[in-house]
Amino acid sequence: MGDTSGVGPSRIDALDGLRAVAVVGVLLFHLDLAWMSGGFLGVSLFFTLSGFLITRLLLAETDRDGRVALRVFWARRLRRLTPAALVVLAVVTIASLWGLFDGARLRGDLGASLGYLANWRFATAQSTYAELFTSTPSPVIHFWSLAIEEQFYLLFPVVFVVLSKKRAFLLPGLVALIGVSVVTSLFTDSRNLGYYGTHVRAAELLIGCVLALVVARRVPTSTSSHSRIATSIAGVTAFGALVLAMVLATASDAWLYRGGLAAVAVGSSIVIHAASGTGPLAWLFARRPLVVVGRASYSIYLVHWPVIVVMSPDRMGFDGWSLDLVRIVVSVSLGFVSYRVIESPVRTRRVLKRPMIAGIALIASMVSVATLTVLVDTQQSVVLAGLDAPEVVVDFATIGGPTDVTTIAQPSPRVLVLGSQLRTGVDLARSGVEVESVDVSAPGCALSLEVFRDCPTIVDAVEAIDSLEPDVILVGVGLIERRVLRERVAALAPVTDDDRAAVTITQSGEMVDALLNGFADRPIIVVDYGGPDIFRSSLQDFDLRSDSTVVLVGGNPERLGAMIDEALSASRADLIRVMVIGDSSSFGVAQALHNVAADQFRVVWAGGRNCPLVEVERIQWWADMDFDMSYCPTFEAVWRDMIAEFEPHLVLEIASVPEQSAQRYPGDPIWYTVEDEEFLARHELVMSSLMTAIDEAQATLVMFDSPYIHGGALGGAPFADEARVDAWNSLMGSWIQRWPEIRRLEWSVVVAAAESTPGELRADGVHIEQPVLDRIVVESVVPRLREVLVERETSPTVAP
Known part of the structure; x- marks a missing residue:
């Protein structure tokens, strides 16, 4: 230069x-x-x-x-x-x-x-x-x-x-x-x-x-x-x-x-x-x-x-x-x-x-x-699905889908309008949906637990819900909520940009939880008239965790009307319950299943970013790069009870990177890989417990094999070595032989078929962009899961 x-x-x-x-x-x-x-x-x-x-x-x-x-x-x-x-x-x-x-x-x-x-x-x-x-x-x-x-x-x-x-x-x-x-x-x-x-x-x-x-x-x-x-x-x-x-x-x-x-x-x-x-x-x-x-x-x-x-x-x-x-x-x-x-x-x-x-x-x-x-905003926008998987169990909302509304002689559904936005009631009126609208919104007032001026509180909103018994709740939010969030962050006086970002994320989540948890037993549509920021991400995270809440970016009356119709007609009685465990890739697949087949599957994700099947203390990608994985869900802490309570029809296991990486277990300073006896012994123990719980729930485990990692930022990592990939796939194959009721989904074949050149769809070598993944899931994964359901009914102990 x-x-x-x-x-x-x-x-x-x-x-x-x-x-x-x-x-x-x-x-x-x-x-x-x-x-x-x-x-x-x-x-x-x-x-x-x-x-x-x-x-x-x-x-x-x-x-x-x-x-x-x-x-x-x-x-x-x-x-x-x-x-x-x-x-x-x-x-x-x-x-x-x-x-x-x-x-x-x-x-x-x-x-x-x-x-x-x-x-x-x-x-x-x-x-x-x-x-x-x-x-x-x-x-x-x-x-x-x-x-x-x-x-x-x-x-x-x-x-x-x-x-x-x-x-x-x-x-x-x-x-x-x-x-x-x-x-x-x-x-x-x-x-x-x-x-x-x-x-x-x-x-x-x-x-x-x-x-x-x-x-x-x-x-x-x-x-x-x-x-x-x-x-x-x-x-x-x-x-x-x-x-x-x-x-x-x-x-x-x-x-x-x-x-x-x-x-x-x-x-x-x-x-x-x-x-x-x-x-x-x-x-x-x-x-x-x-x-x-x-x-x-x-x-x-x-x-x-x-x-x-x-x-x-x-x-x-x-x-x-x-x-x-x-x-x-x-x-x-x-x-x-x-x-x-x-x-x-x-x-x-x-x-x-x-x-x-x-x-x-x-x-x-x-x-x-x-x-x-100095004027540049330091708030982080979430860009890639899967990579931003939350550290909590996600029960994907099933509000939405292709089911038609069945009209019978009955009073018009009641929609209660809450929140700080005058536009919410206007958009509802313009939506064309035939409902009884009760608008108790307070423009300029953010719903909160605290009493502020003459603004209604969340307690007031809950009382209105209890008395009016609406079929659907619309909550309008926008700039006023962002201003309250900024004031809450400023009051805590974070020192650095990183501190400010962390405080903003925490405060935003707390605000959204306080706003919506009180209404969580009824269908809620949150109409957000603000911009793409942390507050919207918190709303969308709540959407993912809630069975009854969905977020709509404001200014679309036609879509609002469709969502109200979907909320009123949604029935989950016939949905196939799917529990997904694994790493960040599993979150992307779970999201895709929800995106493309919410009318067929109720999806719960109980995995974690970079999380394997077994309890680990740390995961090592390179010799100088390892991660604290103490937050990962495990069978004993999460999956056993969830399988019993959720009673899934299918359990999908999707993990590659953490299982192909070196693992360090609690109380043991040694790093183990898929070729080591300690690695195999710990995985065998968890698999035995997992299969017992799945059998008791009369569910079926579907294991996704691991594709080769081609190019991208992660292509040179030790976990991308083809021998590691083969060893992990071989271990899964041995489990399928031991438990013939397990079904295999050849994810490596699906990904290879979708890519004209190896690695083309995986910018970092591992993850696929969500819109592309949605297409792959609807074309290849949904049909295979349907096949598994048929096999489950006809010959549940025969390996595919």
Whole structure:
């Protein structure tokens, strides 16, 4: 990302072409293409190239002037890097205020990016780079690399000046620093720190610096024809290896953090050296299209990730190669606009020519962006189903479905309207549903337990319900409830953004529980006229936990009328009761069953994120990443009683990642995997108890086998190893042989059939987006469950 414009040696076109290769690799990686899983190594190539070019510049300045003007150097770096970055941060911040980006950490991410400290923020976060595709993406996560470069540009010239006082110390000093950086990486347990830490990634930049010293003949090298041929062969070989690594490597590969990134930098330095000469790589990378893209690569890098995040499949309405193509075109186009309009004019002093004016503009711009970031909302929107599975049992509401209303001679159903919204009664009147409406809403008054002004309380609402005996209750909520929530959070005075987010989630849940629990024995439709935020998520969570509550986003009278009809006609007497246990994937399937077949199945989910069948203390994904799983439901604590009380017809067991991961059990410090005797013994014990309870309830257990994990952020994890997947599937197969009444659902076959290429539908390697999962479930899972029900009636002890 560095350059030599404006001072020092002439520009090498082939190195601009090499920049193009690097930015294309990163862009394709961020599109989550399975065949470019190592495209993030383009950043490593950028690092090494930057170290080479900056050292080349410093050497030329030293040879010309006898010294390095540090202030001038830093001013050039600011002109080169800061204007375009500030514009991108400003645009992202403004877009966040409009709701295009969100996240509990976004405000802090923007501030850290503005101060070129983003890498340290992400290094100390409680998430990993591998979670890039498994959580709400930060639109500025890619600023981590810019932060490392700026930190390097601040410190390296000082190191260069000190070591250059005796030239004999320069090369050995840099080699020693490389050694320190590599050794540090070997002793770094945190994968985040190993990826984002400046002290660890410095080796890649310093290797480029050493290359510049060698090329500048600070170390004697041969320029014979044999040497040039050898350099060309080595360059082509190294470039082939670099491309292969970009295709095959994943961000989760352990070798990268054990000296692998430094090894990639060595290969990159060979490519850079060859491209700087006259061989085939120099010719290839000097082609005009590559040079043009390379010169705009910094701006393209800046804009591409926010473009990818904002142009999501949900927002765009389409996906696949067509969306990828649109994202590429928009990213490259905006990148060239930024290069021509912002980056190049400031760097070449066509604008802001005077240093004082440039400095004032820089300070004013940074203050303006910092001020805007303060206004960014820190509330987290739930994006992906399954990954946001709650830590409670969920009894999916069955209000809704295709059942027609049966009309007989009887009084009109009574609908009671409560809440703070005048629009609720208006929407009910416009819905066209024939009901008796009793509107006791109080506009501007949020229902609560506390007495406030002349507003009715929840106690008043319960009394109205008891006296009027409505068939359906409508509760309108909106901005007033959000204001009350903000006041409650402010009263608790949380200190940090993370504290505020946690307090907001807790207070929002308590408000919703207090609001709706008193009415839970009657059909409730909550009409929410607010925005997509934590309060709405709390309402939807209550919807999932309640048999009788459903949430409607306001402003749709026609849908409101349909929901009232469904609530009045819903009958659960003939529904098949389905209990689902397992990990986050099981929640997605449970949600899908409810979404597509609520008229057939009553679904209760009793699993947990990353939770296995057995009681565990911790689950380990990587050697340096494990999780406290003490909240997981277990047979003894949850499932035994639930099976007896719920009396399910079917119990679905769906778990993969936690069963293919290493498990640590209470009171035992050893990690066990599916091949170990302790793992097998504990699972056998739980399975025996589970099957006894299922048999007593006259239910049928359906086990989903585990698909192979292809690509994505989780594709390189130990639990994704095909041997682990096979071992877990084999263990389930042994249970089916032991208990022939168990039914198998070949989920791996279903997923493989739905994907045109392996892993296509699973962005992180494991989870499928909810709309796609809904389609798969209605096409493949529902028919198979119907088959199981028939088998259950005809030959319940015959294995399928």
